[in-house]
Amino acid sequence: MIRENQRRFGFDWLTIIIYLILVGFGYLNIMSASHTEEVTSYLDMSQSYGKQLIFVGISLVIIILILSVEVKFYERFSSVIYSIGILALLGLFVFGKDINGARSWYGIGSMTIQPSEFAKFATALALSKYLSNIQTNLKNIKDQIKAAIIVFLPAFLILLQNDAGSTLVYASFFFVFYREGLQQIYLVIVFSLAILGVLALKFGITITAIITATVVFGIYFFRQKKRTSLLQPVIILLVSIIFSYGVKLFYNHGLKPHQQNRINLWLRLEKDPAKLELMRKREAYNLIQSEEAISSGGLKGKGFMEGTRTTGKFVPEQDTDYIFSTVGEEWGFLGSSAVVILFSILILRILYLAEQQKSQFSRVYGYGVASILFVHFTINIGMVMGLIPTVGIPLPFFSYGGSGLMSFTILLFIFIKLDSNRINEW
């Protein structure tokens, strides 16, 4: 760990170095995944890796800009930045461009910009500002609602644009709320509902109800404390049964077929072998190819640009959401573990730094950054390795895409800037 007096210009260089390694390594993998024939020029603008190099360059400029701006700017202008973000999202409904069924992009010439990426740090800034307000108390239900609105507004707009994956990322702010004093009961409720939902889908409502009843009454009867009326557990049971129905209904009618199939595959609900085979060819195709590509990498991998499945473009979207399968195939267990470890260290480092902050604004923001990175990291790699259902969100710093790379860079470096100032916070 770098001691305070070793921090040049006050920046946390460990974070910066990990950032640079991830971006550099990510770039190599994009090159592998997107090159078609011999690589002629690294700046070949017809190729993803050529464009990505430009984005890396722009990101470096952005970093310098962010680090040179007066630190108070971010706190003061957070509401403005948030408003711009929301306006940009609203503007999509009028000026947006449809790509892959989602209306999430602005087209400027041949370039596209995805405002939902930038809305993340805007939301993080706004939330930090609100939560760090001396009058805000998260134990207070009114304040809870206000805070929730700050998060739900962009999330809702993004959902309307048909980008469910990006919407899910906003759930990461739950960790921030919890850290900043949201009651324990919320955590219990969120986890219970998640488990209930999975149980209801996997085993059906009756079995779920039986399990719930056993647990609820078990807790009631074995509680050593004074017994209250039976009403409380009965109500909990009823609510959970209604919730199970709701989940079932939502699964059957609320979800789009492809979303339904992803969950179906994940929970292995389909028993008919013929249909399963069809699903393997359609919905599960990405997943199977991606797992096979990772698996074929073995311990040491096939080497840079040597991945046969990567070269053969067996994994669709391999330079964007499925970039981690390239890492797995070409760099093997050693390389992909290194990536996992680097991400974990980065997130833990940000958490550590966040806890060190003296200003609540910086701490909440840092926590937000860590949460957003964590959710992206977990969902993306979990999906690529088949641990969770398919959700199309990018792997930070790795996946191809200018908006993604730049927004993650901004997100991270605002925090580095905030952090660099903590000595002067008094």
Place this chain on the structure above:
Amino acid sequence: MRKLLLLGLVTLVGFVFIARLYYLQVHDAVKYSPLNDSAIKKEFTYPKRGYVYDRNGELLVANQPSYDVMVIPREVKPLDTLEFCALLKITKEDFLKTYDRAYKYSPRLPYVFLSNLSKDDYAVLQEKMRKYDGFYIQKRSIRTYRKSIGANVLGDIGEVNNIDIKNDAYYSKGDLIGKQGVEKTYEKTLRGVKGTKFIQKDRFNRDLGPFENGKFDTIAKPGKDITITIDSKLQEYGELLMTNKRGGIIAIEPSSGEILAMIAGPNYDPNLLVGRNRSDNYNKLYNDSLAKPLFNRSLQGVYEPGSPFKLMNALIGLQEGVISNEEKITCYAGYKYANRFMKCHCSIGRRNNLINGIQESCNAYFATTYRRILEKPENAREGIELWSKHAKSFGLGNYLNNDLAVGQKGRIPDRAYYKRVYPERFYSTYTISNAIGQGEVATTPIQLANMTAAIANRGYYYTPHIIKNIEGESIHERFTTPKQTTINKQHFQPVIEGMLQVYKKGTAKYLQIDGIEICGKTGTVENFIKVDSTRMQLTDHSIFVAFAPKDDPKIAIAVFVENGYFGNRFAGKMASLMIEKYLKNKISRTDLEHYVLRHTLEHEYEKPYSGKPFKINRETTLETVSDEEFEKLNYLKAQIDSR
């Protein structure tokens, strides 16, 4: 404590991911090789298959191009199907069916739409092909048999089946492999080694180019040409003589064991098993359960050898000293033993010495000899063991261990065999039929020919084989080292003299060829079969063995004609003609030739299946072929003569 939630989760997720990676990449990983990578396609380059020449350097088997119409369904554009079908000579239903199959196989991959176009069809089609998008013509190499002879010798090639692939990792689906004959036994020599190209594929299975710039690729090694021991002219002549008959002829060069001719009747044109109609034709041949054209009677036909086996008994008798050249044995028009009687053609009271015994094929003489052999040791069981050891030293009763694709052991009964049949008591008279080559003795024509060659060599033989020369390789030494029999050289002299007398005065006296001293022996074997589980007797088999010339044998031959009746009726004539053809390259006994070609035995073969009562042997009449057929055969004969 609230700080710990996310911290704990990050750590947990990190560990779970690494565990999952370990499971996928280390625990579950298959050892990587371009061979088991589904992203890498192996493409084979097939070398030229070796040619086959006969002993005189005449080309028998070569390769010819064949043209397949291929289709890639996705690239097919609407076309004039009627015209296209007319060009390919298929119906519209066929077209739709095949197209459908191709599409189901894969819309993006080439599929054989129509295989083995004839050269003429190809010529017509080639010019119009560019009108049909998605279709193209692919050239392949298939076999061509320059002469329509020797199907049973040369064999054929066909696609490997699952068993071939399982047994030999070299083969993969669609490869060709020798199925019968020389193509089968010399498969590895003829085929060469195919080359492999590794090609990087994309997810639609389209080629992206060589994998790793061809680092793993190998180059095909061409197959070697081989020369076989067959004399194609003699083979062709033999096949002509065998027309309309069933049976086998094997001719061997005694001084080398080289097989000069190997005829199996009925025969078929080897070109039937080439090209587009291969499977139809093969099924037709395979399903002919009566004539069994795929059954190589000269190698697989196990028959009782009949009288030629008397030569064997004479040799054993002389070796064991139980008979002598001079001793005369009286024949009572048969031989009485126990309460039974074995008939003989001799007149009552005729006294035969060894040479007369062979010449007249006297049953009584050889029954006596056989009994004496068996009774020489303490008991008959010892005797039969002694007897069978001598017989087996001539290559009888076991596989010859040669380079032919099929074979049969035949049977020379020994002590162990009779222990099973007669566990209690065993006397020499129990098996007296063995004396005249019937009963438990059974041989294949090639074994009989080999026995004759051993007699011609006066005591040794070379394992009969088909390979004469392989480009740049030497012939296996098991074919070049002589095998000694257990009979001393001096004992052959009287037996050979007897065989000479068979031609001079005996059972083959009408088959003499001017200027050639032929030694031979006739045979007639009773023939029982079971049809629908009723045992019935059919006309005897006609057998003949011979070698010539007597003092410097160039050819030893065994001829077996099913239901041909007595030995010199068909087999003897055919053997004499074959010998004359081989030694003199022309036929003086055109009367014999005429007889053999003119007569057919097809009606004999139909008898047991006709469902009507029928007569055999003496009571049958020989039938002749139609005049057109006879003319055709004569035309073929003239062709052979002119070569």
